Amino acid sequence: MAAMTMSRPSDRFSSEISRFRELRGVKDQESLTTFAELPRFHETKGVKEMLESFQVRDVPSYYVKPVSERQPAAAAAAESTSTAVKALEQEIPCIDLEALSGEELRRAITSACRDWGFFQVVNHGIARPLVERMATASSEFFAQPLEEKLKCSTPAKVAGPVHFGGGGNRDWRDVLKLNCAPASIVAKDYWPQSPPGFRDTLEDYVAQQQALAVRLLKLISESLDLETNFLVEACGDPKVVVAINHYPPCPDPSLTMGIRAHSDPNTITMLMQDEVGGLQVFKDDEWIDVRPLPNAFVVNVGDQLQILSNGKYSSCLHRVVNNSRQARTSMATFFSPSHASIIAPAPGLVDELNPAIYPKFVYADYIKAFYTQTLAPNNNNKSSFLAGIELHRNYNSIIKRNNHNEELEEEEEEEKKRGYASQPAATTRAPLGEFELTQETRKSYATITPPSTQHPPSHIPTTTRTSECEYSKTRPAELREIQSSSSLTERAEHTMRWTP
Numbered sequence: 319m320a321a322m323t324m325s326r327p328s329d330r331f332s333s334e335i336s337r338f339r340e341l342r343g344v345k346d347q348e349s350l351t352t353f354a355e356l357p358r359f360h361e362t363k364g365v366k367e368m369l370e371s372f373q374v375r376d377v378p379s380y381y382v383k384p385v386s387e388r389q390p391a392a393a394a395a396a397e398s399t400s401t402a403v404k405a406l407e408q409e410i411p412c413i414d415l416e417a418l419s420g421e422e423l424r425r426a427i428t429s430a431c432r433d434w435g436f437f438q439v440v441n442h443g444i445a446r447p448l449v450e451r452m453a454t455a456s457s458e459f460f461a462q463p464l465e466e467k468l469k470c471s472t473p474a475k476v477a478g479p480v481h482f483g484g485g486g487n488r489d490w491r492d493v494l495k496l497n498c499a500p501a502s503i504v505a506k507d508y509w510p511q512s513p514p515g516f517r518d519t520l521e522d523y524v525a526q527q528q529a530l531a532v533r534l535l536k537l538i539s540e541s542l543d544l545e546t547n548f549l550v551e552a553c554g555d556p557k558v559v560v561a562i563n564h565y566p567p568c569p570d571p572s573l574t575m576g577i578r579a580h581s582d583p584n585t586i587t588m589l590m591q592d593e594v595g596g597l598q599v600f601k602d603d604e605w606i607d608v609r610p611l612p613n614a615f616v617v618n619v620g621d622q623l624q625i626l627s628n629g630k631y632s633s634c635l636h637r638v639v640n641n642s643r644q645a646r647t648s649m650a651t652f653f654s655p656s657h658a659s660i661i662a663p664a665p666g667l668v669d670e671l672n673p674a675i676y677p678k679f680v681y682a683d684y685i686k687a688f689y690t691q692t693l694a695p696n697n698n699n700k701s702s703f704l705a706g707i708e709l710h711r712n713y714n715s716i717i718k719r720n721n722h723n724e725e726l727e728e729e730e731e732e733e734k735k736r737g738y739a740s741q742p743a744a745t746t747r748a749p750l751g752e753f754e755l756t757q758e759t760r761k762s763y764a765t766i767t768p769p770s771t772q773h774p775p776s777h778i779p780t781t782t783r784t785s786e787c788e789y790s791k792t793r794p795a796e797l798r799e800i801q802s803s804s805s806l807t808e809r810a811e812h813t814m815r816w817t818p
């Protein structure tokens with residue numbers, strides 16, 4: 319791959335850093351907040367470096383979320399995720415993969431995927447020492463000096479096969495993202511050489527995670543009364559990406575988000591988290607904490623599983639809140655279809671009484687449209703990108719959200735008076751049909767797109783470009799050319815290499 323033969327990046331920002339240091343002596347907070355280079359600094363170096371380069375006492379405006387996307391101030395002030403609403407009343411299910419089997423296991427999987435879209439697994443078969451080695455290596459990676467971490471970013475940055483930097487959407491998070499399968503999109507030369515043993519540990523860990531994903535997908539297929547291998551085969555030669563997230567402590571967690579509300583666009587995600595906590599899932603109009611459990615993985619249904627199950631299982635909105643006490647590290651393994659896979663509701667789940675809720679499409683189209691949009695609208699309704707492609711549901715929830723946003727506008731005005739010019743609110747994603755699609759998706763979409771009354775009302779704002787999207791401007795001309803070509807195989811192959 320061309321990116322791998324290019325020279326490693328040098329630190330091109332030393333002049334910026336000396337300017338930061340100059341500014342620091344003057345009026346810290348004000349200088350940082352108004353410093354035009356901050357977005358670039360965040361994208362390439364992240365939050366931890368920003369905190370270490372300045373004596374930050376307040377959250378710079380750049381990271382301040384709109385009121386509608388924050389957690390209640392009371393929960394943030396309590397500085398413990400266990401204070402979130404309903405935390406003690408509701409908990410995501412925990413499934414013991416050794417203790418349960420047969421019909422009991424099947425029922426547990428069905429209700430977890432249907433009612434929550436989130437569950438934890440224990441006794442999952444991945445050896446504890448390996449998980450611990452991976453967790454330690456992950457924390458040690460983020461503790462290193464910036465120069466060491468920068469060695470991992472490929473020249474294509476966030477669009478490349480390995481990237482270190484600040485999280486998208488101005489979230490209060492740093493991330494190391496690594497493509498792990500298939501082999502054609504892996505750039506092992508850029509995997510961290512330090513801490514020692516990182517590469518081997520990651521390789522072993524991912525192999526085990528991939529096996530667990532296959533095991534879970536088989537159980538999930540059976541819970542839907544589908545052939546055991548249906549979901550595994552639907553993903554073709556799967557794409558596996560790992561994201562190691564690091565959330566530094568935040569001076570005011572009531573203003574920021576570690577990851578803003580989103581649903582995962584892939585098939586299934588498995589997450590290892592440390593004991594700090596901060597992950598929340600959205601259920602019955604409330605945000606509910608995911609309590610860290612020893613030696614457990616948090617599993618969540620992704621958008622593709624919701625589509626393949628024809629809406630029987632749900633890809634749930636989730637987010638990560640920050641805290642002011644201690645850093646948190648988590649590691650997500652995203653298991654996705656190959657970009658060339660054709661995704662559609664399982665034929666076994668579609669009949670006259672249960673029509674297909676989603677169109678058939680090529681996964682490359684979905685993922686491209688997904689990353690061209692903001693991550694999620696806001697945290698009050700589940701009106702994610704998926705809602706934009708649903709065929710038979712109405713858009714009441716989107717309208718409700720818009721009304722709610724109007725009420726919030728006044729609150730935003732008040733905030734401005736207090737001196738917080740927060741980042742723009744996220745917006746609803748446009749329907750898949752509005753994007754440049756492969757011929758195959760277009761054909762399918764054209765035959766089953768619902769009447770225009772079922773589209774979101776036109777007053778709903780469509781696209782807000784994200785930092786992810788900004789990166790596409792910097793992608794090689796070669797990619798832009800291929801993306802506009804109509805050859806599915808060629809295009810899917812290349813998109814697969816570059817899409818995050």
Ligand SMILES: O=C(O)CCC(=O)C(=O)O
Binds near residue numbers: 563577589597649
């Ligand atoms: O860090 C976490 O707990 C969740 C991360 C997450 O949702 C993601 O990476 O998509």
Ligand SMILES: [Fe+2]
Binds near residue numbers: 580581582636
């Ligand atoms: Fe996620």
